[in-house]
Amino acid sequence: MRTKANEKTIFNSKVKAKRKSVKIKICCEICGWDGHGNQNLVIVHHVVPTAVGGKNEESNIILLCPNHHAIAHMIFHRKNGEYNGPQTPKLLKEKLTKYENDWQETDLKIKIETIALLDKIRKKKAN
Ligand SMILES: [Zn+2]
Ligand SMILES: [Zn+2]
Numbered sequence: 001m002r003t004k005a006n007e008k009t010i011f012n013s014k015v016k017a018k019r020k021s022v023k024i025k026i027c028c029e030i031c032g033w034d035g036h037g038n039q040n041l042v043i044v045h046h047v048v049p050t051a052v053g054g055k056n057e058e059s060n061i062i063l064l065c066p067n068h069h070a071i072a073h074m075i076f077h078r079k080n081g082e083y084n085g086p087q088t089p090k091l092l093k094e095k096l097t098k099y100e101n102d103w104q105e106t107d108l109k110i111k112i113e114t115i116a117l118l119d120k121i122r123k124k125k126a127n
Helices: 004-019 066-075 089-126
Strands: 043-046 061-064
Touching: 043 066, 061 066, 061 089, 066 089
Parallel strands: none
Antiparallel strands: 043 061
16 A cells, blocks of 8 residues: 555665665756755656566666646556656656757757746736
8 A cells, every 4th residue: 555654764765775886966857846845746757667577776766846747647648558758767868858859959949939928918017
């Protein structure tokens, strides 16, 4: 059963596994977010899901903020119980960073349009 206390133990054991070989700060390994000092908000993510044989070891663990965790699951979700995403934290880091850069470029136009639209709405409300 996953109780609060249980989850904390699971979290601590995973962080310990992550820390084993490298002394690391508890923060997102992509953007550095540290949960505003609350390390329980930083998510321990298994690069290869444990359900498909990924190990609870440093070599398979990456620390992520909720945003990067959501993105990691969004792009590398399992299909029919199979996992075809990156196999190491280093590769996942590279893929996530590349995804963000590509996304920023292709999405910039939409963002600008959205901001302009919001601006219009706000101005309308203000009147
Ligand atoms: Zn992050
Ligand atoms: Zn995860």
